[in-house]
Amino acid sequence: GLFVDGLGEGLFLDAPAAADFVREAAFNVLQASRMRISKTEFISCPSCGRTLFDLQETSARIRSKTGHLPGVRIAIMGCIVNGPGEMADADFGYVGSAAGKVDLYVKKKCVKRGIPFADADQALIDLIKEHGKWEDPPEEEEEAE
Numbered sequence: 201g202l203f204v205d206g207l208g209e210g211l212f213l214d215a216p217a218a219a220d221f222v223r224e225a226a227f228n229v230l231q232a233s234r235m236r237i238s239k240t241e242f243i244s245c246p247s248c249g250r251t252l253f254d255l256q257e258t259s260a261r262i263r264s265k266t267g268h269l270p271g272v273r274i275a276i277m278g279c280i281v282n283g284p285g286e287m288a289d290a291d292f293g294y295v296g297s298a299a300g301k302v303d304l305y306v307k308k309k310c311v312k313r314g315i316p317f318a319d320a321d322q323a324l325i326d327l328i329k330e331h332g333k334w335e336d337p338p339e340e341e342e343e344a345e
Contacts, residue, residue, distance in 0.1 A: 240267050243275040243290050251278030252296030253317060262294065265321060268337040272328065275305075284308065291333065294324050306331060 215222050242263060247255045259276045266274055275290035277283025280303065283295040293305030297313065302320035304312040304327050315323045328334045 240269045240271075241273040243273065243287055245277045245279075245283060245286055247278055250281055252299060252301075253278065258294075262321060262324065265325060266328065269328070269333060269335060272333050274324075284310075291331075292324065292328060294320065 215225075240263075242259065244255065244259050245251075255276065255278050262274065262276055266272070272292070273290045275283070275287030275293040275295075277287055277293065277295040280295055280297050283293070284305065287293045287295070287305065288308055290305070291307065293303075295303045295305065295310075297303040300317045301314045302317055302323075303310050304315065304320070304324055306327065312323060312327065325334065
């Protein structure tokens with residue numbers, strides 16, 4: 201609560217765990233309190249009977265393609281009923297709008313409607329690029345032989 205209330209500026213964790221785990225946990229706490237944004241933030245609905253696509257599979261696929269964009273908030277919502285309201289804080293939204301179709305949002309505004317599901321991931325990436333928030337993913341370092 202202290203970070204959320206703006207009463208803290210740092211975090212020190214002393215735990216009997218691996219240093220990488222402790223560092224990741226500290227960054228997660230800082231990210232959740234919006235004190236330090238160090239990675240992409242994903243917002244998703246809990247899924248219900250109105251969900252128009254496999255939410256877990258789609259979320260994993262979008263994470264794998266956009267997870268390298270620190271500070272960008274992406275919402276992945278299963279339907280148009282509650283999706284736009286639940287994703288109000290997101291920079292970009294990916295919302296199921298009809299069977300096999302997705303609408304894309306920038307902030308709270310729908311900017312592309314009825315995109316075929318097969319094309320929606322790339323359309324989201326293109327939208328992120330159009331708004332200057334895209335960075336190419338870091339190249340994987342080749343293993344030393």
